[in-house]
Amino acid sequence: MTIQSFHPPARILMGPGPSDVNPRILEAMSRPTIGHLDPAFVGMMDEVKVMTQYAFQTKNEATFTISAPGSAGMEFCFVNLVEPGDKVIICQNGVFGGRMKENVTRIGAQAIMVENDWGTVVDPNALEDALKANPDASIVAFVHAETSTGAMSDAETLCKIAHKYDCLTIVDAVTSLGGSPLKVDEWEIDAIYSGTQKCLSCTPGLSPVSFSDRALERVKARKTPVQSWFLDINLLLGYWGSGTRAYHHTAPINTLYGLHEALVLLQEEGLENAWARHRKNHEMLKAGIEAMGLSFIVKEGDRLPQLNAVSIPDGVDEAAVRSALLNEYNLEIGAGLGALAGKVWRIGIMGYASNRKNVMYCLGVLDTVLAGLGADINTGAALPEAAKID
Numbered sequence: 455m456t457i458q459s460f461h462p463p464a465r466i467l468m469g470p471g472p473s474d475v476n477p478r479i480l481e482a483m484s485r486p487t488i489g490h491l492d493p494a495f496v497g498m499m500d501e502v503k504v505m506t507q508y509a510f511q512t513k514n515e516a517t518f519t520i521s522a523p524g525s526a527g528m529e530f531c532f533v534n535l536v537e538p539g540d541k542v543i544i545c546q547n548g549v550f551g552g553r554m555k556e557n558v559t560r561i562g563a564q565a566i567m568v569e570n571d572w573g574t575v576v577d578p579n580a581l582e583d584a585l586k587a588n589p590d591a592s593i594v595a596f597v598h599a600e601t602s603t604g605a606m607s608d609a610e611t612l613c614k615i616a617h618k619y620d621c622l623t624i625v626d627a628v629t630s631l632g633g634s635p636l637k638v639d640e641w642e643i644d645a646i647y648s649g650t651q652k653c654l655s656c657t658p659g660l661s662p663v664s665f666s667d668r669a670l671e672r673v674k675a676r677k678t679p680v681q682s683w684f685l686d687i688n689l690l691l692g693y694w695g696s697g698t699r700a701y702h703h704t705a706p707i708n709t710l711y712g713l714h715e716a717l718v719l720l721q722e723e724g725l726e727n728a729w730a731r732h733r734k735n736h737e738m739l740k741a742g743i744e745a746m747g748l749s750f751i752v753k754e755g756d757r758l759p760q761l762n763a764v765s766i767p768d769g770v771d772e773a774a775v776r777s778a779l780l781n782e783y784n785l786e787i788g789a790g791l792g793a794l795a796g797k798v799w800r801i802g803i804m805g806y807a808s809n810r811k812n813v814m815y816c817l818g819v820l821d822t823v824l825a826g827l828g829a830d831i832n833t834g835a836a837l838p839e840a841a842k843i844d
């Protein structure tokens with residue numbers, strides 16, 4: 455048998471990521487590969503840097519892209535800022551805080567966990583109590599937009615509290631970048647990482663990152679070398695920084711063309727407009743979901759517009775619903791993760807996938823599939839309610 459070229463089915467991606475990729479980005483990625491030290495490519499990297507600064511709302515010089523997915527951006531922040539024996543406070547309210555803990559313990563540092571119920575935001579008072587109880591802590595880390603639950607924490611307040619106790623902050627903005635207000639300089643975030651496949655609607659595999667001057671000073675003051683060679687910021691700045699570019703690794707050239715185009719698209723739309731679009735499409739989905747008789751697990755006001763964790767009606771086989779959506783309607787939504795496995799669906803309305811047409815389609819097919827299974831919902835109510843939001 456001869457294996458043939460792979461042609462993926464035409465899905466609509468409304469899960470926790472990846473999101474639908476804008477065709478302009480795919481087109482950009484199909485352009486000819488050039489050398490990664492070619493002056494033309496170096497010029498493009500500089501533009502990626504400037505546009506990433508805009509997306510993060512920062513003037514940080516140390517703003518660039520890790521050649522690996524969001525998880526590597528997370529590891530990049532921890533391996534550069536944490537040394538063996540350090541104490542790190544991690545505020546956990548979902549899956550990704552658990553991964554932060556894993557990073558810290560593998561470094562040989564101590565993770566002090568501040569646990570919040572899944573589906574709630576990080577409690578600033580609990581953070582402050584932990585800081586008082588651990589005056590020797592040096593870093594506070596938390597997830598801005600918890601994709602596993604759909605809760606958005608108050609990053610600005612958490613950073614203020616951390617700084618009051620002389621701690622640097624590491625913030626996960628994988629799902630917030632390009633989808634919800636995020637202001638690195640104004641909120642005084644010290645180290646931040648994101649991903650390309652959520653609200654930027656690029657292909658997966660890159661992690662935009664940024665370090666403040668304060669974070670760079672901390673790196674300089676390290677007593678031990680950075681544990682990871684690939685993620686050592688000192689070496690990466692020699693590759694991404696201004697001046698002569700030294701070979702570190704071969705950048706994923708075509709993926710970076712894609713990120714460049716994604717950031718051009720973000721500039722064209724305007725950051726505030728992108729945030730407003732994600733909010734509006736969430737309002738539409740919410741109107742439909744609630745009309746159907748389903749509910750959100752996160753309380754109003756704490757919800758992440760681009761990731762909606764929705765309750766499953768009693769007696770419904772949630773996996774069967776997701777399979778029907780995928781196989782019969784080419785629509786992907788997400789399953790619950792960790793403590794919420796089997797308890798919620800996660801509907802993402804991120805980036806290019808965040809539009810009116812998709813929200814109506816998702817509500818319509820969800821209604822149809824649930825009604826077909828005899829679920830206890832208000833069939834036919836979702837679309838008229840959602841259509842009222844404009």
Ligand SMILES: *Cc1c(COP(=O)(O)O)cnc(C)c1O
Pocket residue numbers: 471523524525526550597599600601602626628629649658659
């Ligand atoms: C998706 C996600 C990650 C991991 O990103 P990958 O690109 O899958 O490695 C980390 N944190 C959050 C909050 C995410 O949503």
